[in-house]
Amino acid sequence: MESTRVMDRTTPTAGTMERVFNFSPGPAVLPLEVLERARDEMLSLPGVGISVLEVSHRSPPFDRILEETTNDLRVLLGIGEDHEVVLVQGGASLQFSMVPMNLLRGQPGPADYLVTGTWGHTGAKEARREGRVHVAWDGEATNYDHLPTAGELQLSPDAAYLHVTSNETIQGVQWKHDPVFGTAPLVCDCSSDFLSRPIDVAKYGLIYACAQKNAGIAGVTVVIIRKDLLERSRDDLPTMLDYRTHVKNGSRANTPPVFAVYVLGLVCQWIKNRMGGLDGMARHNAAKAKTLYDVLDRSGGFYHGHARSDCRSDMNVTFRLRDEAMDKEFVKGATARGLIDLKGHRSVGGIRASIYNAMPVEGVAKLRDYMIEFQKSHGG
Ligand SMILES: *Cc1c(COP(=O)(O)O)cnc(C)c1O
Numbered sequence: 001m002e003s004t005r006v007m008d009r010t011t012p013t014a015g016t017m018e019r020v021f022n023f024s025p026g027p028a029v030l031p032l033e034v035l036e037r038a039r040d041e042m043l044s045l046p047g048v049g050i051s052v053l054e055v056s057h058r059s060p061p062f063d064r065i066l067e068e069t070t071n072d073l074r075v076l077l078g079i080g081e082d083h084e085v086v087l088v089q090g091g092a093s094l095q096f097s098m099v100p101m102n103l104l105r106g107q108p109g110p111a112d113y114l115v116t117g118t119w120g121h122t123g124a125k126e127a128r129r130e131g132r133v134h135v136a137w138d139g140e141a142t143n144y145d146h147l148p149t150a151g152e153l154q155l156s157p158d159a160a161y162l163h164v165t166s167n168e169t170i171q172g173v174q175w176k177h178d179p180v181f182g183t184a185p186l187v188c189d190c191s192s193d194f195l196s197r198p199i200d201v202a203k204y205g206l207i208y209a210c211a212q213k214n215a216g217i218a219g220v221t222v223v224i225i226r227k228d229l230l231e232r233s234r235d236d237l238p239t240m241l242d243y244r245t246h247v248k249n250g251s252r253a254n255t256p257p258v259f260a261v262y263v264l265g266l267v268c269q270w271i272k273n274r275m276g277g278l279d280g281m282a283r284h285n286a287a288k289a290k291t292l293y294d295v296l297d298r299s300g301g302f303y304h305g306h307a308r309s310d311c312r313s314d315m316n317v318t319f320r321l322r323d324e325a326m327d328k329e330f331v332k333g334a335t336a337r338g339l340i341d342l343k344g345h346r347s348v349g350g351i352r353a354s355i356y357n358a359m360p361v362e363g364v365a366k367l368r369d370y371m372i373e374f375q376k377s378h379g380g
Helices: 002-007 011-015 034-042 060-077 091-103 118-129 227-234 244-249 258-274 277-297 324-336 361-375
Strands: 083-088 111-115 133-138 161-165 186-190 206-210 221-226 303-304 316-321 351-355
Touching: 011 083, 034 258, 060 083, 060 258, 060 277, 083 227, 083 244, 091 118, 091 161, 091 206, 091 221, 111 118, 111 324, 118 133, 118 161, 118 186, 206 303, 221 227, 221 244, 227 244, 227 258, 258 277, 277 303, 277 316, 277 361, 316 324, 324 361
Parallel strands: 111 133, 111 161, 161 186, 186 206
Antiparallel strands: 083 221, 206 221, 303 316, 316 351
16 A cells, blocks of 8 residues: 555655755765656656666666766766776775776885875775875864865875865865866865866866765766876786776676666756756855855854865865754754754764755755754854
């Protein structure tokens, strides 16, 4: 009976009545339109007669999905002929290893890492298992609340590459420009702001991003790599950890996560057709972030932002309450209002509001109103 009732829900509102605003850092909120389309096509892809969950990864319908998704990524990001785009598995975490395995092994110099937060730290730690790592800057002394200036970096003259993290998901620190420093190829972990704004791909040697923050669901990771860097990979690499394998086989060296690729494709279409591309997406995201940062800035210290204002993130808004003992109550009250998953990461404490691409303006406005109300009722 229950299943029949669910199947009967054909109007958009029927299936969305119980939905709350999800501020989770990832897996994260998806665009409602994407969920609705996936639901509508769940039993049969249009004209195919079977579900995308059942489709062969070597069939024409999946050929089309993979090709359209890759093309849309190229169009959205303005990726030129110098770069390959591949979809792989293992999450961003596997890239922490694949990057040095392919780009550091056999190179004369070390790999430079900017340690701007937890993810930069983890990337450097994994790379050390593979080869020589040089930390060109580390923000640990101030618990990663800001980014360095060019003059503060200690770059190696012969670095194999420079690794940066465009947005530190846990600390809420984000580069406001393409972080180009020195002359070594730039490698960027874009996992938590991928497709949230335009970037100049031509400036990067390699970009990687898992999908489950801004671009879809867990299971697929996008790697954009400059063609000349593929020549660094050595033949002693395990086949599936060699970027050349994925390029040569068009992201189908083995069975790809077909559903995750399909959802990534739907999100690309949503950004392209509904959000005005990455320029529109960036405006939308900046406006949402400003709504919350304005509350922090006008709270007279009741709310204290973790990141310095010149580098605070449009994706993850991190802050503490004046009285730490109130954190729990704040989160509890938010949950009761349908604003979920606002608890900060234990290393930063306080509150983290992740407001990725798909977080609607209404969700942010509701959180803003709650923050103002909470301050008033707690002697702010
Ligand atoms: C989430 C995240 C990761 C880890 O991604 P997985 O897909 O879980 O391995 C790495 N880097 C950044 C910046 C992230 O936000």
